[in-house]
Amino acid sequence: MKRFHSRALVVLSSLPLVALGFGSLDSATVTTQVAAADSQSVTEKAAASYDAKGELIRPADHREWIFVGAPVTPNDMNDGKAAFPEFHNVYIDPVSFASYKQTGTFPDGTVILKELVSVGGKSMDSGNGYFQGEFTSLEAMVKDRKRFTEEPGGWAFFRFGEAPNYNPTGARMKTESCNACHSGANEDYVFTDTYPVLRAAKAQVAK
Ligand code: HEC
Known part of the structure; x- marks a missing residue:
């Protein structure tokens, strides 16, 4: 904060x-x-800042950013081991979201964080389902076409390790381990279609 x-x-x-x-x-x-x-x-x-090694400094307050959605790939629907278990809580930095609402595009400096959360339970008084358990790990993607000229779309990917003691800085991931997959995303390497908050913001721009 x-x-x-x-x-x-x-x-x-x-x-x-x-x-x-x-x-x-x-x-x-x-x-x-x-x-x-x-x-x-x-x-x-810019929401992103880096240490001398070029690692991304972990934002202190990402759970107060704009929460755009929570895809869920539960282990029990993925042969017991989802590639990214299980809930994916996704946040965008507020400054870039303000810009996205105006332009419908992600500006350089955009930071999108994905915090993985386990399934904590499958039944509540509301019914059967998947309910969030514990934080498990934290990853990020950052757009900067000047800084990351060699990355497709200017997006670099980082991992902060495992909860509860995330690393203070995120290690840079290889292009093929993250970005190669994201090149198939709906919009500028981001899977926008799965986030109602981003879809609604974009629809407002189109008007
Ligand atoms: C197998 C393909 C695949 C790989 C590999 C992959 N991702 Fe993703 N990623 C996705 C999909 C699909 C979504 C959106 C749906 C979801 O979260 O399940 C996503 C969502 C994200 C998001 C939220 C923004 C968005 O684009 O939806 C971030 C941040 C992210 N991934 C980071 C990473 C990082 C860091 C790595 C490398 C460690 C990585 N991803 C590797 C497929 C992939």
């Missing part, structure tokens, strides 16, 4: 201080004000 605040303050530095509310910003205020910031500020602000 702390880091997001400081980022928001950079983006919003041209707004009157009184509108910022200093440390008392709630996330709704931040999102509204980021969306209202001029597009130059939006494109200048």
